[in-house]
Amino acid sequence: xxHLQESGPGLVKPSETLSLTCTVSGGSISDxxxxxxxxIRQPPGxxxxxxxxxxxxxxxxxxxxxxxxxxxxxxxSQSQFSLKLSSVTAADTAxxxxxxxxxYDGMDVWGQGTTVTVSS
Amino acid sequence: xxxxTQSPPSLSASVGDxxxxxxxASHDIKNHLNWYQHKPGRVPLLLIYGASYLExxxxxxxxxxxxxxxxxxxxNSLQPEDIATYYCQQSDDVPLFGGGTxxxxx
Numbered sequence: 001x002x003h004l005q006e007s008g009p010g011l012v013k014p015s016e017t018l019s020l021t022c023t024v025s026g027g028s029i030s031d032x033x034x035x036x037x038x039x040i041r042q043p044p045g046x047x048x049x050x051x052x053x054x055x056x057x058x059x060x061x062x063x064x065x066x067x068x069x070x071x072x073x074x075x076x077s078q079s080q081f082s083l084k085l086s087s088v089t090a091a092d093t094a095x096x097x098x099x100x101x102x103x104y105d106g107m108d109v110w111g112q113g114t115t116v117t118v119s120s
Numbered sequence: 121x122x123x124x125t126q127s128p129p130s131l132s133a134s135v136g137d138x139x140x141x142x143x144x145a146s147h148d149i150k151n152h153l154n155w156y157q158h159k160p161g162r163v164p165l166l167l168i169y170g171a172s173y174l175e176x177x178x179x180x181x182x183x184x185x186x187x188x189x190x191x192x193x194x195x196n197s198l199q200p201e202d203i204a205t206y207y208c209q210q211s212d213d214v215p216l217f218g219g220g221t222x223x224x225x226x
Binding site for chain 2: 108110111113
């Protein structure tokens with residue numbers, strides 16, 4: 001059974017970099033070319049927002065609205081993928097989820113989510 | 121980017137009612153459209169993929185249809201446990217979500 005778990009600081013100061021890690025267990029992060037790995041967030045009182053995705057362990061795609069501040073990378077030896085979001089503001093306060101997706105067929109496995117608050 | 125317009129933003133219906141949500145894509149996305157259920161404090165749950173295919177373990181009262189730019193999601197016989205926000209999400213391009221539809225019991 002594939003399991004995803006987010007980890008990282010729950011509080012980040014404005015203008016600093018938000019860093020989160022998603023640890024994948026029960027399966028390999030690099031064992032299939034048809035899966036992608038994604039970060040999604042939900043700001044308080046708002047809907048789900050796709051942040052970015054990682055395909056084939058190397059190809060990354062980012063939400064246009066965040067593109068200049070986002071980096072997603074992978075550490076296959078640790079079965080982890082990570083999110084870095086720079087120059088954060090209060091608008092980046094959200095629950096952040098990591099998820100596995102199957103190309104064309106949606107995201108079928110999600111982490112529990114982690115709340116990140118941007119505040120001084 | 122392909123944009124998704126989901127409607128209505130919210131709805132209120134009685135137990136046993138049929139509920140329908142629509143999702144319109146700005147470009148042809150074939151059948152690359154998925155639907156999720158998200159309850160407060162819970163993890164989003166994939167219900168429908170490929171516009172009409174029911175994810176394993178999902179009750180058959182949930183269904184989806186459509187192709188191209190126009191899609192619908194239906195709950196036949198709304199149940200109290202169906203109270204949630206439902207999102208469409210396209211997987212033809214980068215996986216953007218629609219704005220969501222909050223479903224409440226009347």
